Amino acid sequence: MTKPAFIAVDWGTSSFRLWLIGEDGNILAERRSGEGMTTAAQAGFANILQAHLDAISAPLDLPVIVCGMAGARQGWVEAGYIDTPTSLAAILTGAVVVPGQSRDVRILPGLAQRAKDAPDVMRGEETQLLGAIAADAKGEQIVCMPGTHSKWVRVVDGRVTGFSTFMTGELFDVITKHSILSHAVAGAADMPADTTAFEAALKAAFEKPQLVTNLMFTARSGQLLHGTTAAGAQALISGTLIGAEIAGALSSAGQGAAITLVASGRLQTLYEEAFRSLSLPYQTIDADAAVRRGLSAAAEAIWLKNESKS
Amino acid sequence: MTKPAFIAVDWGTSSFRLWLIGEDGNILAERRSGEGMTTAAQAGFANILQAHLDAISAPLDLPVIVCGMAGARQGWVEAGYIDTPTSLAAILTGAVVVPGQSRDVRILPGLAQRAKDAPDVMRGEETQLLGAIAADAKGEQIVCMPGTHSKWVRVVDGRVTGFSTFMTGELFDVITKHSILSHAVAGAADMPADTTAFEAALKAAFEKPQLVTNLMFTARSGQLLHGTTAAGAQALISGTLIGAEIAGALSSAGQGAAITLVASGRLQTLYEEAFRSLSLPYQTIDADAAVRRGLSAAAEAIWLKNESKS
Known part of the structure; x- marks a missing residue:
């Protein structure tokens, strides 16, 4: 049986998704609910997370990596933004530790484009992007992440040069x-x-x-x-x-x-x-797999960087 | 004292406006309320109209000309549409008599553009247009009527050639x-x-x-x-x-x-x-004055055509 390595959470405005990831990178358990930021701001982020961890009997010392609106100003703990242009790996350096928790819980920052005439923000999609784009990708890529607020991102040689929300x-x-x-x-x-x-x-x-x-x-x-x-x-x-x-x-x-x-x-x-x-030519990457891959890359960089990767 | 000649009513989705117009074309009395089609569909169109006529002691035999959503399918009596391209005067021929009323009440039709790739409708604005554009106007005019649903109309030599709702x-x-x-x-x-x-x-x-x-x-x-x-x-x-x-x-x-x-x-x-x-060069025509002028032109054409105009 594979040993659990960490917990990955995608915590959006209206949805909560959690995966227990094993040392081999596989999914050992999964939880999905409608307890997004809006619900959690009332019920308490720590309570909701704990209930889901209890439901899958997550080991007490397992760390948790979170992306999405839980890191917004109205969220759990504000995780700020990394400014564009930036390499995607830079978001790993901006992870914020949630204080007062019995386990190590960290929230990833979003991306901000501060141009006066085209200000823009994303929170959650940067982690999808990290999972969708190889860090050593060469050339120009246009990434479309449709949704409530669709994000279109221009990536050149693995760096985010700009993005737009529709x-x-x-x-x-x-x-x-x-x-x-x-x-x-x-x-x-x-x-x-x-x-x-x-x-x-x-x-x-x-x-x-x-x-x-x-x-x-x-x-x-x-x-x-x-x-x-x-x-x-x-x-x-x-x-x-x-x-x-x-x-x-x-x-x-x-x-x-x-x-x-x-x-x-x-x-x-x-x-x-x-x-x-x-x-228009396109290729598709599954959004669920991408966010999980992005969260896993972050967890590995933060907690497992001195260990051998799976 | 000027003798009253007719009643003009602009009956929109969410507003009701009534004017008592004298034989000299001047406004003798005015009523405004929020009893638009939405309210009237519940409370009854005839009741609301009668209450406003009573409030200004309108003579019993005075006819009433109505434009706007009162003529929609969900309105009082459906007044249909005149199809574009059309002369503006054609809407006068489409006025529908409201049955069962003690006085002569008529509702003006809307305009319809039936092109498969650009279907469009208006109801009320055609009467504004009739009041805003001289029937003998030469050349091309672009008319902008902003609102909940802004209407842009192209008029060439007094004929409506097409229009678009935004x-x-x-x-x-x-x-x-x-x-x-x-x-x-x-x-x-x-x-x-x-x-x-x-x-x-x-x-x-x-x-x-x-x-x-x-x-x-x-x-x-x-x-x-x-x-x-x-x-x-x-x-x-x-x-x-x-x-x-x-x-x-x-x-x-x-x-x-x-x-x-x-x-x-x-x-x-x-x-x-x-x-x-x-x-962009423009000229402005007051929307209230335009709809009143359009309703008056309709009333004159329907009831006063054999008499001398004011």
Whole structure:
């Protein structure tokens, strides 16, 4: 039986994921819950972590490495930011020890881009990035990490030169829940996805991103005039936002470099469909595996650097 | 004392405005309330109208001309749409009589653009347009009617050739209320407007509208990294959405024609500031006066066509 080496935690705004990692690098146990930063700020970060550690009978001396919103100002302990441009390995040096814990718990910092005209921040994605990009990678890479706030990162010779956040996921959420378009998408959850409508909207917004707030309204006018279905309206809103995101990201990053998509599940499917439709070459790295690899790299660098690596 | 000639009503989604118009065209009485379509669909359109008519002691035989969402499918009586391209005068022919009323009540239709790739609708703004544009106007005009759903209309020789809706006002509303940016703007209502931030965001989004969902996020990252104020964040979101709207509208309509802004109050100030910042020539027509003029033109065409006009 493999000996446990450390605990890896990805603690986001609305989700908590924990893995018990063995000395051979394999996953020995896993926990997932909705106890993200928002819940934890009320219930207590230490309590939630302890309950999950108890549930997997984690050895008392095992250290814990954490990334994500637990390190935000409103989180557990503020872990600050490493400024771009930077090597990804630099985030390891910024890990902050959570005081008053019986075991060694450390939170990784985020990345900050302090340019006056393009300030930007990430927290959690830098660890995914660390796991997705080989430290000795040569040349230019464009990394797309879709989500509530999609992050597009430009990496040159293993260094992060800049990044941009697009509010795609959150805008989709507030628009389909709180705007007049909520009526247009009512019932879409019970229908199969409309990939034709998604691709048409994606291409329209990619070609004319200046029309993004106009194209979304056609989800309503199309329903009034042409009987667009709820699934069609939902696909139209999603395709419009993603098309504009890709147009914007590539206008900043340049279209030359290959795209590395770091995603899982439904977002992986959507963005792969988007890149294929737009004939943009890409490779996919699983987001879950990437964040685990990033956390493991951090744990090894912090605690195991004098030992032989698995 | 001038004799009353008719009642003009602009009945929107969330507002009700009524004017008693005299034979000389002047306003003899006015009523304003928040009893828009949403309220009226519950309380009853006839009841609300009657209460306002009673409050100004309107003569029993006086006819009522209505524009706006009262004519929507979810409204009082559906008044349908006139299809573009169309002369503005054509909306007069589509007025629908409300059945079962003791007086003559008619609701004006909206406009529909049925193009498969750019379906669009308006309801209420067509009447503003009728009041803003002279029927015998020559050449091309671009009309901007900002609001919850901003409408940009291209008029050539007095005919509406096409139009586009931008969800600017509603997006500003749902984003500042329901997204993570709600924290960034908290307290902005108590601060003076930040016109410098508005103009900077406006120009950035006008020049790079493909970055609209990225630029908005800088309201948050700018607050985290540079201490942007709540008023600055609010101005940034507003400027970004309006800058993208103008870029999109002019990319469809062409930049040659002069812009006619039909607006009042705060929106008039914001859009005038936007056009000045972008060095776009414009003229302003008061939105209240325009809708009243449009309703009066309709009333005269329907009821007074055989009499001498005031």
